[in-house]
Amino acid sequence: xxxGIRIQASELLAFSRGLLTAAGMPEDRAGLVAQALVAxxxxxxxxxxxxxxxxxxxxxxxxxMNVATDGRIVSETGTTMVLDGEDGVGHWIAxxxxxxxxxxxxxxxxxxxTVRNSSHIGMAAFxxxxxxxxxxxxxxxxxxxxxVAPWQGAxxxxxxxxxxxxxxxxxxxxxxxxxxxxxxxxxxxxKAVHKGEETLPSGWAxxxxxxxxxxxxxxxxxxxxxxxxxxxxxxxxxxxxLCSVLSGGRMGPLTGDPREGKGPLxxxxxxxxxxxxxxxxxxxxxRRMDVLIDMMKSAAPAEGYDExxxxxxxxxxxxxxxxxxxxxxxxxVWEKLVAEANGMKVAxxxxxxx
Amino acid sequence: xxxGIRIQASELLAFSRGLLTAAGMPEDRAGLVAQALVAxxxxxxxxxxxxxxxxxxxxxxxxxMNVATDGRIVSETGTTMVLDGEDGVGHWIAxxxxxxxxxxxxxxxxxxxTVRNSSHIGMAAFxxxxxxxxxxxxxxxxxxxxxVAPWQGAxxxxxxxxxxxxxxxxxxxxxxxxxxxxxxxxxxxxKAVHKGEETLPSGWAxxxxxxxxxxxxxxxxxxxxxxxxxxxxxxxxxxxxLCSVLSGGRMGPLTGDPREGKGPLxxxxxxxxxxxxxxxxxxxxxRRMDVLIDMMKSAAPAEGYDExxxxxxxxxxxxxxxxxxxxxxxxxVWEKLVAEANGMKVAxxxxxxx
Numbered sequence: 001x002x003x004g005i006r007i008q009a010s011e012l013l014a015f016s017r018g019l020l021t022a023a024g025m026p027e028d029r030a031g032l033v034a035q036a037l038v039a040x041x042x043x044x045x046x047x048x049x050x051x052x053x054x055x056x057x058x059x060x061x062x063x064x065m066n067v068a069t070d071g072r073i074v075s076e077t078g079t080t081m082v083l084d085g086e087d088g089v090g091h092w093i094a095x096x097x098x099x100x101x102x103x104x105x106x107x108x109x110x111x112x113x114t115v116r117n118s119s120h121i122g123m124a125a126f127x128x129x130x131x132x133x134x135x136x137x138x139x140x141x142x143x144x145x146x147x148v149a150p151w152q153g154a155x156x157x158x159x160x161x162x163x164x165x166x167x168x169x170x171x172x173x174x175x176x177x178x179x180x181x182x183x184x185x186x187x188x189x190x191k192a193v194h195k196g197e198e199t200l201p202s203g204w205a206x207x208x209x210x211x212x213x214x215x216x217x218x219x220x221x222x223x224x225x226x227x228x229x230x231x232x233x234x235x236x237x238x239x240x241x242l243c244s245v246l247s248g249g250r251m252g253p254l255t256g257d258p259r260e261g262k263g264p265l266x267x268x269x270x271x272x273x274x275x276x277x278x279x280x281x282x283x284x285x286x287r288r289m290d291v292l293i294d295m296m297k298s299a300a301p302a303e304g305y306d307e308x309x310x311x312x313x314x315x316x317x318x319x320x321x322x323x324x325x326x327x328x329x330x331x332x333v334w335e336k337l338v339a340e341a342n343g344m345k346v347a348x349x350x351x352x353x354x
Numbered sequence: 355x356x357x358g359i360r361i362q363a364s365e366l367l368a369f370s371r372g373l374l375t376a377a378g379m380p381e382d383r384a385g386l387v388a389q390a391l392v393a394x395x396x397x398x399x400x401x402x403x404x405x406x407x408x409x410x411x412x413x414x415x416x417x418x419m420n421v422a423t424d425g426r427i428v429s430e431t432g433t434t435m436v437l438d439g440e441d442g443v444g445h446w447i448a449x450x451x452x453x454x455x456x457x458x459x460x461x462x463x464x465x466x467x468t469v470r471n472s473s474h475i476g477m478a479a480f481x482x483x484x485x486x487x488x489x490x491x492x493x494x495x496x497x498x499x500x501x502v503a504p505w506q507g508a509x510x511x512x513x514x515x516x517x518x519x520x521x522x523x524x525x526x527x528x529x530x531x532x533x534x535x536x537x538x539x540x541x542x543x544x545k546a547v548h549k550g551e552e553t554l555p556s557g558w559a560x561x562x563x564x565x566x567x568x569x570x571x572x573x574x575x576x577x578x579x580x581x582x583x584x585x586x587x588x589x590x591x592x593x594x595x596l597c598s599v600l601s602g603g604r605m606g607p608l609t610g611d612p613r614e615g616k617g618p619l620x621x622x623x624x625x626x627x628x629x630x631x632x633x634x635x636x637x638x639x640x641r642r643m644d645v646l647i648d649m650m651k652s653a654a655p656a657e658g659y660d661e662x663x664x665x666x667x668x669x670x671x672x673x674x675x676x677x678x679x680x681x682x683x684x685x686x687v688w689e690k691l692v693a694e695a696n697g698m699k700v701a702x703x704x705x706x707x708x
Contacts (some may be wrong), residue, residue: 024452079433079463080632110464114633137595150456153653153662165592167599176597177588203557203582210656228557228581234531234665237650238519241491241529245521245642246633253649278434278598279468288599295607296591299507302564311588 002243005351006326008170013038015349016050019337022344023060023091025067029089033122040123041327045178045317047187048123051333055120055258057340064091064256071096074116074248078106081113083246087264090119094140097271098127102134105273114242115269120144120258125178125315127271128166132174135282137274140164141239143249144267148182149223150231158252160185160224161239166312168276170286172293176312177214181235182224182235183282189224193215207257224263243268359688359705360619360680367392369703370404373691376698377414379421383443390445394477395681398672399532401541402477405687409474409612411694418610418618419443419473425450428470428602433458435467436601441618444473448494451625452481456488456519459627468596469623470603474498474612479532479669481625482520486528489636491628494518494595497603499611500619502536503577505587507562512606514539514578515593520666522630524640526647530666535589543578546570597622682708 007015016034021027033056041049069088073081081100085093092167099115104111121127124140131138144159160180167175183203192200198216205219206212213219226232244251249268256265276285299308320329327338329351341348361369362705370388375381387410395403413419423442427435435454439447451467458465474482478494485492498513514534521529537557544567546554552570559573567573580586598605603622610619630639653662683691683705695702 033651043540073708075632077463077632080506080629081631108462108464109431110462110466112464112628137600148651150653150654150662150664152656152659153650155653156657157650157653162591163589165595167595174589175593179585179588187486206656211658220540227585228537231533231581235532237409237529237646237665238517238531240646241519241521241643245646246628246630248634248638248642251642251646251649261510273598274466276600278429278431279436279604284602285599288602288605289595292591292594292605295508296511298503299504299509299511302503302506302508303561304565305506308504310504311584311591 001332004329004354006328006354007349007351008326009038009042009323011351012050014043014326015346016053018346019053019340019344020056020060020128023057023059023088029067029092029126031161032095033089036122036126038327039126040337041329042319042322043123043125044316044322045123045125045315046330047185050329050337052122053119053291054120054333054336054340056263059258062261071115078228079108079110079112083113083115084120085115085118087106087117087119087266090121090267093118094121094127094269094271095130097269098130101271101273102131102136105136105275106134109275109278111273113271114247115271116244116247117264118267118269119265120267121269123178124162124164125166125176128164128178129174129176131271131273132166132168135168135276137168137276138166139272141242141270142239142267143243143252143255145255145265146252147186147224148226148236149206149210151226151230152210154208154223156223158233158236159235163235163239167289168282168286170290172290174294174312175289175310175314176315180229181232181239183232184224186224189216189219191221194295242270246270283305326352356685356707358477358683358708359686360682360708361705362680363392363396363677365703365705366395366404366552366681369695370407372409372700373407373694373698376700377411379443380412383421383446386449387443387445390476390480392681394478395553395683396673396676397477397669398477398593398676399477399479399669401539404683404691405492406474406476408687408690412615413612416615425469433462433464433466436676437467437469439469440473440618441471441473442477445620447472447482447625448475451482451623452484455627456485456490459490459629460488463629463632465627467625468601469625470598470601472621472623473619473625474621477532478516478518479520479530482518482532483528485520485529485625485627486520487535489522489630491522491630492520493626495596496621496625497606497609499609499619500606501540501578502580502590503560503564505580505584506564506576508560508562508604510577512587513588515590517589517593521643522636522640524644526644527670528666529643529647529664530669535581535586535593537581537586538578540578543570543573547574570667571642596624601626680706
């Protein structure tokens with residue numbers, strides 16, 4: 001058995017779009033979702049790549065997604081908007097919210113759109129990067145199903161509530177931070193389970209009684225560790241407030257659980273666009289970003305490292321490589337995608353074993 | 355010898371104002387600085403309390419602070435402003451920037467003010483809280499003298515660049531996060547040195563070659579650990595971009611060092627005010643904050659803890675206690691403040707030994 005297949009981005013895009021449309025998603029939404037998922041795979045953020053289709057299909061079939069809605073504008077001022085996602089396709093709602101934020105920032109300097117009754121929006125970086133393409137600093141936040149206990153607590157209340165910011169560069173691609181507010185994302189624990197690793201690095205997880213643990217088994221029954229303890233919990237709350245409290249949406253503990261399959265997820269998001277030209281001329285801003293990044297990269301490397309990197313740099317390198325050599329998809333994920341394709345009579349591309 | 359003295363907030367305020375005016379700071383600036391420092395002591399954030407006067411006095415005497423300026427507005431749109439602090443009194447410049455952000459957000463929904471050529475602004479929470487008092491969500495960021503190496507690096511490039519957000523509450527006081535983007539602030543390492551502790555908890559520091567260390571001596575020669583490694587480095591860069599890149603100010607590595615005493619510090623800040631009423635009616639927002647906080651506090655405590663707290667809660671409790679029982683000041687700090695007072699013929703209050 002091979003480790004998986006390697007496939008060109010364009011083929012993976014067409015296949016993904018085909019799976020989603022076959023399950024009832026309109027062409028325009030399916031095209032956008034496929035584009036966002038493949039963008040994640042290109043960046044080697046495989047947790048937010050095409051494997052998510054396996055989670056989206058059951059919700060689509062169950063009718064938990066209102067595939068027709070664009071979302072409804074609840075309120076709008078010159079800089080702010082509340083958008084009701086009406087349980088639409090998360091990526092489609094995020095795109096609309098993002099584009100509203102860009103429009104508001106273009107007109108007013110700043111644009112902040114909060115979204116309620118949305119769904120899973122994939123990789124936050126895709127949306128922040130959309131704002132960067134318009135010459136703006138983009139910030140994107142989302143809540144989701146609880147996985148994390150508040151610090152000093154032993155019951156799930158918050159998700160890994162990510163913080164994402166993308167910043168237009170000068171001669172370099174965008175500086176791009178997209179991080180869960182836990183030490184690691186859930187995917188890393190699941191990977192350790194699949195590999196049969198009995199211990200985890202310290203600082204990753206808590207057991208079911210909220211005590212730090214390095215046991216993979218105990219972590220599965222327990223919780224992800226907020227980044228640095230109480231600070232990560234504080235950052236997750238910051239995200240929760242900007243998303244659900246400020247949109248009138250369902251707060252973390254009240255969102256749906258995709259594993260239960262009982263109804264719409266009802267996630268909330270917040271998108272903030274900043275028109276850099278209002279502060280500093282755009283070209284000067286780019287030059288300043290270059291200088292700042294040069295200052296970081298000029299630091300002597302720590303023992304055991306060759307160079308200092310900046311946020312987004314590993315992902316840009318991965319993208320360059322994967323555009324050239326294709327995207328590797330794990331055998332387990334690929335088999336499930338092909339099984340879905342066979343069930344819906346969608347042709348699967350072959351790819352190349354690796 | 356006593357551990358120090360305990361003194362009422364009002365007495366400490368008058369004493370602090372007296373020290374600053376005696377060293378040449380105008381009454382209005384001195385009053386504001388004293389108020390901000392005592393507010394930090396009340397919240398038990400003693401690192402940002404009256405001990406900072408010992409750092410401000412030399413800069414005042416050396417003429418590194420332009421005590422007369424209000425700062426100069428470089429550019430202003432309906433939502434954005436760049437303010438040049440003209441090396442003024444940091445707190446005074448921060449107050450002006452904050453009030454501009456509040457005014458812009460009141461008029462437009464959002465207000466973002468970036469500041470260059472500012473100075474030390476004390477506790478960021480004081481400024482975010484100022485925005486909360488006007489019913490707005492307040493965010494405050496500042497850069498400062500480099501203490502931290504970029505992740506995978508072994509040379510100082512960034513400061514502990516804090517993230518601060520304060521949010522109006524319903525029946526509770528503001529939710530208030532004010533955190534360095536390192537695992538701990540420098541003060542905790544210094545405290546361990548003063549106490550003669552040879553080892554530090556893991557995750558606090560790196561040695562001079564950028565390797566994780568638990569040796570207090572090695573940490574003194576090395577660096578503070580960014581929160582969770584590369585994530586804390588990313589958050590510090592986020593703050594640096596919002597402050598210095600977006601204001602046209604001096605980037606982290608180019609700021610002054612107070613220990614060198616060679617000139618103005620030239621720090622940069624960013625203040626963002628969000629008018630919650632544009633998103634959700636203010637009373638409903640407060641109720642929603644109460645519900646969210648109740649949800650956190652309802653989680654079963656982890657083993658070894660009695661309750662779940664939210665950001666700002668320990669500090670509000672400290673403030674209640676210290677308003678009643680007085681503020682404890684360490685003997686070492688107090689002796690130095692009294693020596694300064696004697697040198698300038700300022701009367702020092704007695705306080706009560708503890």
